[in-house]
Amino acid sequence: MNPIDKFRLRTETQEGRCTVYVSGELDLEAASQMRAVMEPLVELCDRTLTLNLHELRYIDSTGIGILISVLKARHARNGAFTVEAIPTHIKKLFDMTGITPFLNQAGPSAAQAY
Template identity: 75%
Template sequence: MKQTDKFQLRTETKEGRCIVYVSGEFDLEVAAQMRAAMAPLVELTDRELTLNLRDLKYIDSTGIGILVSVLKARNAKQASFTVEAIPPTIRKLFDMTGITPFLTRQNQES
């Protein structure tokens, strides 16, 4: 997978959980890369899918749209999808758009 200086993805699988670490800037320029990386992971319904955004610096509406599409696809498959370690500035944006409750573990059944 091609990585840029401004955006990186790293995937780790352990204990029935697939964690995707997203860092840098998640915007229109890297949308195709993110979609390509997430497509096969969305299909892995036998494990939890988690995005770790600890090192995410920026996300635009395209990035938010991709997160929502992954959420919808996972929900349709009755598979877990959560977002963790959301930086305060990103969480504020998620709160303003109303998607925080759908992405965070606190409101999902274990």
């Protein structure tokens, strides 16, 4: 697999929210790229900050740690944070690790099986 295609982020600002589309594998190797995009948004986005995980194929403990950090930082600033389009296999991992109840899920879940 081409390293460029292994992990990609795309941001979009719409009325009412900032959305980050995450695709590929969010692991230790991609962590610095994810943090570089998310940290300014956590601070500066005065709208709902949304992660769209529809194209996320894999997440490890480092990636989950980043999600928890974003969740805590947005909560501390009274900023809205949602996660949408969670693939079934990622949702199962969130359920097993116990973070699902803390994630504000928006829109339909991505109900595809892998």
